[in-house]
Amino acid sequence: MRSAQRTAPHPDSTPRQRLVRRAAIRRSRREATLQRVRSDHWDALMIGLRAADILQQRFASVYTTHVAGLSTHPRHLLGTVQALFSLVAACGVELPDVMDISANTQDPVAALSTFPPWVQNDSDVLGALDTCRWALESFHPVVYGQLHEVEPLFDGGEQNLLALLLWVLADQTRWAITPDSIQDVIDVAIGEIPPERAAFAARIARLADQRWPRDLPMDAFGQQLDQQTYRGLNLGKAVRYVFSATDLPFADLSMDELDEMGWTGMDWYAVDFATIAADQAEARDYLQHYYDLDALVSTQPEVFDEVLEVLTEAIAATIAIHLCDSPCDQPPTVRGAS
């Protein structure tokens, strides 16, 4: 009734006055809408509703029983996001640990109403929802792939010398990792190594002369290494991880590559969480073999030498097998192989 009184034309107004009045009303509505849509509150609501929508599609029973009837108060929407992340994490998917919210894989429904201590008031709730925005808009479970940027990888010169060793050795092969000059990579890495670790610098400087032959059959080499362990660690996994040759998205796709892709992420509505969880578990295994072997190679010069020797022997074995399989082929020549 009141609305009708407000919008009804004044009996004395002219058509022009009525037009002006209508235009003013439209302008006012537009401003009110803009103000509302371009607000933190609006963004928070949309983030929460998106989480609710995903829950409805992917966890229908939880949504129907526990979420559908909740009000759209931001606190409930934050709880909805937390419950969604809890349910996905309960499927085994590892999500980035940068969102300071309370996920509960044991009791996802409890996450609807349990908040981190720092969330005290509505403003905190809106802030928490804002931190979840990127995860919802570009869902990407944790990626384990190795960085391919030289500076951060060798920062401090105390780790990733295994990657450097392999990069240099494979520089001429099909698995070559860097389009840049390998000598530049070596120079940067050596420049990072502190004086007290000069033994490593000397070894790295010699590596360029021991590069693997250009025509080394890398797949066969990888298979050879898959069967080889060194101090309980699978060399195939460590080496494949370095060269992104595992065929696993979470082991082969590095963070910088993902960055180049614009963090497009995955589709919350379509991905199979169980498959993602399994791939992540396998990628973690590759990472562990690399990580543990690197911890040895980067700290003990004698291990650096031993791994180099084991690799050289594996290449000799690979070439021998390759020669048996294809006697007409020219044998690859291995510099440094004994």
Added chain:
Amino acid sequence: MTTTDQRDSCAALITLLRTIPAQPGDTRNPLALLRPLFDGTMTIETALSPAIQDAIAQCEQLAYPRDGRGRNLCDRLSGLPPIPTAHPVNGW
């Protein structure tokens, strides 16, 4: 002083008014439809209904008229089944 007749006619009027279906305050203004959403008095289920989603889309189109990219947070792919029961969530 209100007479009995006046009270009866008021009651009849109230009864009549109650028979009129509730209408949104202003159907031409999507923001008006969303007021309960902001007040926190709307349920999440209602908020995900097509009518409310349309109103949200209209408001966002007004605020971001070029193409709305990045703002259509509630876009959805419909018809996708929930996670199959063969992969139950632990504890559920």
